[in-house]
Amino acid sequence: MQDIILLTGAGKGIGRAIALDFSSKAQNNISFNPVLVLCSRTYSEIATLAEECAELGTKVLPIEADIAKPDDIDRLVRQTLEEFGTIDCLINNAGVGRFKSLTELTEEDFDYTMSVNMKGTFFLTQKVFPIMEKKRSGHIFFITSIAAETAFKNSSVYSMSKFGQKGLAETIRLYGRECNVKITNVMTGAVYTPMWGDAGNEFKNVMMMPEDIAGPIVDAYLQPPRTSVEEIVLRPVGGDINS
Numbered sequence: 001m002q003d004i005i006l007l008t009g010a011g012k013g014i015g016r017a018i019a020l021d022f023s024s025k026a027q028n029n030i031s032f033n034p035v036l037v038l039c040s041r042t043y044s045e046i047a048t049l050a051e052e053c054a055e056l057g058t059k060v061l062p063i064e065a066d067i068a069k070p071d072d073i074d075r076l077v078r079q080t081l082e083e084f085g086t087i088d089c090l091i092n093n094a095g096v097g098r099f100k101s102l103t104e105l106t107e108e109d110f111d112y113t114m115s116v117n118m119k120g121t122f123f124l125t126q127k128v129f130p131i132m133e134k135k136r137s138g139h140i141f142f143i144t145s146i147a148a149e150t151a152f153k154n155s156s157v158y159s160m161s162k163f164g165q166k167g168l169a170e171t172i173r174l175y176g177r178e179c180n181v182k183i184t185n186v187m188t189g190a191v192y193t194p195m196w197g198d199a200g201n202e203f204k205n206v207m208m209m210p211e212d213i214a215g216p217i218v219d220a221y222l223q224p225p226r227t228s229v230e231e232i233v234l235r236p237v238g239g240d241i242n243s
């Protein structure tokens, strides 16, 4: 049996590490046969990653799509269903952040962040959930953040979007419990990824690495059908770096 896994934001950082972790764990587990549908806006990155996963023996389909655009969401889901017939796992990982003080943030920063983190995550989930509801099985992950429940001064808009994603995860879980669909909210602290830009290098020694996040996510997916990992909280051992 194949597991059709749709992963957004797969081209870099945490998403890329999740795809590689699925592929490498499948190598050591003959009963686990993941098929990865990799989505991001930069085709070259997901195409390269697709080659790496294929080398590990995983079937992969890279699809360029911007989850902030409803038409792209429709195409992403349609193409996945045409190719593989179902979706077993959705990993809502694509996300953006604009980190500035309260008065520096612009309307464009607000709209951009909300269009990806809130609107994109909501409408993709809304499209995929009924597929799982109908077959009474599936798993949806929301890669939110520690900023979904902890405030940081330069994260007002980002934090709003992540609190919102957490609200969505908790609401969808109420539906999921009625139809055997698992919902996992992944709240992670600072991870060394391109999201941090140049600031990442300054803090690298007190951050987690993308593979530290990917491992527990794939392990949560591989739990027995009776068990749902509802929340995963991961922090650098020294705590939040900008608290």
Ligand SMILES: NC(=O)c1ccc[n+]([C@@H]2O[C@H](COP(=O)([O-])OP(=O)(O)OC[C@H]3O[C@@H](n4cnc5c(N)ncnc54)[C@H](OP(=O)(O)O)[C@@H]3O)[C@@H](O)[C@H]2O)c1
Binding pocket: 008, 009, 010, 011, 012, 013, 014, 015, 039, 040, 041, 042, 045, 065, 066, 067, 068, 092, 093, 094, 095, 096, 097, 116, 120, 143, 144, 145, 146, 187, 188, 189, 190, 191, 192, 193, 194, 195, 196
């Ligand atoms: N890094 C951290 O410290 C940290 C901490 C807590 C939570 N998180 C969350 O973890 C998730 C992944 O973050 P990351 O650090 O790995 O970020 P990243 O390195 O910037 O990677 C983000 C990925 O999402 C894709 N993406 C962005 N906007 C998209 C859109 N509209 N449609 C489709 N794909 C899109 C990006 O590719 P394109 O730009 O090519 O589309 C990229 O592949 C995010 O939701 C983030 O909020 C990160």
